[in-house]
Amino acid sequence: MSVTTHPGDVVMDYDEALSKFDPVLGLEVHVELGTDTKMFCACPTTFGAEPNSQVCPECLGLPGALPVVNAKGVESAIRIGLALGCEIAEWCRFARKNYFYPDMPKNFQTSQYDEPIAYGGRLDVELGDGAIYRVEIERAHMEEDTGKSLHVGGSTGRIHGAEYSLVDYNRAGIPLIEIVTKPMVGAGERAPEVAKAYVSALRDLLKALGVSDVKMEQGSMRCDANVSLRAKAGDDPRGAQQLAVPLGTRTETKNVNSLRSVERAVRYEIARHAAVLAAGGSVLQETRHWHEDTGVTTSGRVKSDAEDYRYFPEPDLVPVAPTRETVEALRATLPEPPTKRRQRLQRDWGYSDLEMRDVVNAGAVELIEETIAAGASPTAARKWWLGEPSRRANAEGQDIVTYAALLGLTPVDIAELDQMVVARRLNDSMARQVLDGVLDGEGRPTEVADARGLELVEDAGALEAAVDEVIEANPGIAAKIRDGKVAAVGALIGQVMKAMKGQADAGKARELILARLT
């Protein structure tokens, strides 16, 4: 069965596609390093600064300017390589990748070609059900980012049809590490899930290394997804029969800038390729653009052998040759590996396996860790993050970290909320209302509680009066309790809470009722 989702593109039902084809992925992740200065000059790297305010002769490509390597950038690259289990080159060079583009000041990108700083690593990725998929890493190399073009006029915001374009060179020269996987085979129908889990795991790892702020929504971590299909052979995607089938033609989908998009884009391309192949066509080797809003990819540049970057070693830079002592010293700075760290946190927090998996799947490990550090109990931190914020993030198609960042909801907020519950200023349902207020942008938890007038009534007299009134108004229920049917107390508590307009401590109400009737 084929479904048309976009003019020109036919996709196959996913399950049907997987019954006929075996997907193979290759992911290229670009990470902007969080160094204070650019890769080849001393310009600052602050995000969001006034356009073209963080530039100099070098990153503007002025005649005569020369690059100087950022030592911190090289250090970060080595640490990333080590954390991915890579070999670190004893000697490697930068190379020039030559092509013309207005946002590239020198019309070549200083990158690495056949001599990457790190190569041959792996990352074990945990899937939703706890299964582990090992991603083999081809290489991690250093390069510089380009400037950013803004196409003004026209309807699409793309260069085609624009009246004019503006270029901001603040981003030009920001250090990038490109991490390239080997072909990811054997994932079968779980390929999109593996892709997402890999990018997520990589994000956690880079964050733990402290080398980047890894904000996909700001573009400091970007993913290009290569997808190809080959005929299905046998029932085991890892079986010898399947592995013997040659790889199909790949497409490279760019602009995949959220975890959810990684999964969706891969899934879409699998379904699109399948439709093309099933109809007897052949997949065009090309760049595809992912559209977050419509959930489809569209054709970009056709990639062919004609694209020739004329790489050659960058003669303006000297080779990078980290000594083994340097490498070992950097290895000693590596943080605990994420899987080990998770086991430790689960122990520390006292979560069950299921609880921990929920937290990991929600992508909330770091949020919860910071919330606990800010003073909340592990149980409360999990409860609040996996509640409304998580539900809303899912509904918006966002991951929790991105969503919370967009709304400005911080671990400190959750800890503050929890503190108010612990201090008996709020009860559970009031706390939920406060959280809603925070998510709706009404302010910090204390401000929301103040503004909405949410406060447990501490006036014992008012509560006792309410209890007395409710007992008097419900003689039948009161009698049952007196006769030993303590479970009936719930009905009275509900009425007391109602009388108190919710602003009472239900536990205390229960105590008072039982004290009077038993």
Add this chain to the structure above:
Amino acid sequence: MTDDLTRTTAAQLADGLADGTISSVEVTSAYLERIAAVDGAVHGYLHIDGEGALATARRIDERRAVGDRLHALAGVPIAVKDVMVTQGVPTTCGSRMLEGWIPPYDATVVSKLRAAGMPILGKTNMDEFAMGSSTEHSAYGPSRNPWDLERIPGGSGGGSSSVLASFQAPLATGTDTGGSIRQPAAVTATIGVKPTYGGVSRYGIVALASSLDQAGPCGRTVLDAALLHAVMGGHDPLDSTSIDAPMPPVVDAARAGDVRGLRIGIVKELAGEGYQPGIQARFDESVALLVELGAEVAEVSCPNFEYALAAYYLIMPSEASSNLARFDAMRYGLRVVPERVADPSAEQVMAATRDAGFGPEAKRRIILGTYALSSGYYDAYYGSAQKVRSLIARDFAAAFEQVDVLVSPTAPTTAFRLGDKLDDPMAMYRNDIATIPANLAGVPAMSLPSGLADEDGLPAGIQILAPAMRDERLYTVGAALERALIDTWGAPILSRAPELAKGA
């Protein structure tokens, strides 16, 4: 010191300035008058900054008057090759592409000249982006050789060599990728030095071929060149390929000039066919003089020099094709919007600009380099050329195990006539045959005048080559030979150059 300040050496000017017998304003004014009188005929300058030069001269005179400690060359004017960016002063590299561009920053070399208090008279002509051996590839017209205005002053640094030989500056800067300092020096009877690669910062020097380019001093005497070398050189953190080591003692070597016991090697491969008889004769006489001065001479062989020209014409254009990519009309310099194209794209503007902005030699080299780096050809061309480069470096290493310096004629011919080789690029390229090996290996080399060729009465040059970081040996040999030659001639050779008509 002669009465004519423009005929005085930079070292003598420095002494006169130091002891207060002359002022920098007087010296600078004398040079500006000379420029006004003769540069119409020579066309050595692309831009003259009289105001800027005089402002510096006044400041230096004032500082000297109040007893400030000043650099040895403070107040001595200089001409700067137009390939070095100068803040606030136009820098064109001899190309239409940069016509009207005012750089917002100074090259490190220029900063050093300014810090030393040297008035910058102006920017000198050059082949476009330093591509050529004659200045005929300057978009602004050729410079002329003061020895014969119908002949080339060498290239690419023909502007600097012609202003020195016509007494329009006491010192000048140059850059040398395959001989652009040394060949102009040879054909104008001036001194030019290509230091060890990495000895002088390349920051702010518009790149032709990054792994070959090296800036160096140009002057009328060996000591003057040494004094300027000491100002220009030294480690620069802004240039990753800059050598972080103390400067070779070039000035001391130039002052001493003692070659007794020094072993000098004659490069067998840089002689014979293609070398003009008059050039060979002056070279042989110079070697004989060095022997008289106490040097030992031996012949050495550098068998791989044969492949130097071919390797050079792959590496240089390859790097140039990439270095020149930045000239795309997007941020600075020329912008040409193609006619008869409705709503041209950025790519179409780039193409139209590069078509209009680059001259034929620049285009030729961009195409050559683009081809040589192409996928499928890289190994055969760029890769093989790099291997030849290693072999040439090995030849030098082997030679320097036997001798302390090497010598050869600088260029195979004297200055040719303007237009003679313009239609034959290969003939033009062959003029660099003796100078290219030093660039490929990164070793330092100097050209100084060896006399005039009998057949045409035009200057001949001798080249001295030394091991990397031993630049002082060039000055040792150069100073000794210069002294002996002047004794033979009875006066500096430039005194034999024809007088230029004033106001021509």
